[in-house]
Amino acid sequence: MNGALLLALALRFAGLSLIAFGGATALIPTIRVQVDATHWLTPTGFTESIALAQAAPGPNLLLVPLVGWHVAGIAGAAVALLAFVTPSSVLAVVGARFLLVHETTRPVIALRWAMRPVAGGLMLASSLAVFASSARAWPAPQPWIVAALAVIALLTAAATLRWKLNPLAWIAIAAVLGAVVPLR
């Protein structure tokens, strides 16, 4: 197994861990830039990883071990996951001990509100990057396909805000649409 590659994965995801406000989802644009620059994944492989991360159960971080798996198999997945959760978890444990012992809730509340606009901005940029990954990976991109994908995205957003249906339902509907749409 390529040690240098594992080290690169570890350093990259450990660095991202401490700015993951809003979880791994907020980091999709950054991860995409990284993946493109290093050719760790093809655009299609990256799109597939996003789809699987959303379709599988679990916390919103599965994209990270999936990228690791594509780069260096099971060892890569383990390294990427470990590197991504360790710094933030250690900070959470230490931070909670400090913040809860001191019973100072005001800084905690201020910090929560301070990270929210940043998380919101990251999420907004992330939704654009996720959409770009979708449009870019389509087998034979045509304007009407991009428009149809945009309609799927906007309908999903509107429907999620309007009705509290399980996100998996929208994923399933989109999968069916993708299965029946003519490819040429």
Next chain:
Amino acid sequence: MPAGADSPAPPATLATMVREIARLGLLGFGGVGPQSYHLFVVRTRWLSAEQFAELAGVGQALPGPNTVNLAAICGDRWFGPFGALAAVAALTVPPTLIAIALAALLVPVAGAPRLVAIECAVVAACAGLVLATALRVFATIAQRRGAAFVLGAALTAFITLRSADMPEATVAAIAVGFGFELLATRRR
């Protein structure tokens, strides 16, 4: 706090905690946040609603996936650093194995146009889900600080993301917001 039969108590053993948190990870589709309240407060009564709000609040204020942070904090509280490790592993490892198994299953058919079409449609829906999350975040902030603040904050965050020094800029943006929030809450 009302004392009684249903006052919260920590998990009896490390194994119980690991089992329940692993279950949480495997049942939560599209993120485990909403289900975590049910697990910690309703199902197991490990935390009171107030304790949950306090601990989840700390988890949300810090970087990293919210529920992973919450699991780390609770694991550490109940069983020390090893408990934190066990809780995080229980939450993240089983779903990771499932995701990798799915990815491995798809390898023989990778790149097939029909599969890619399905994946693209699913990812478009993901973009919609993330957009909805962003809009919810902005709606919450707008209620507290007004629309102009949201616009400024969103622009700042967006520019931050496009900048080359993304980690440093993100930390700087949060530091500025933190100072602003402390000042704004002091005046009232």
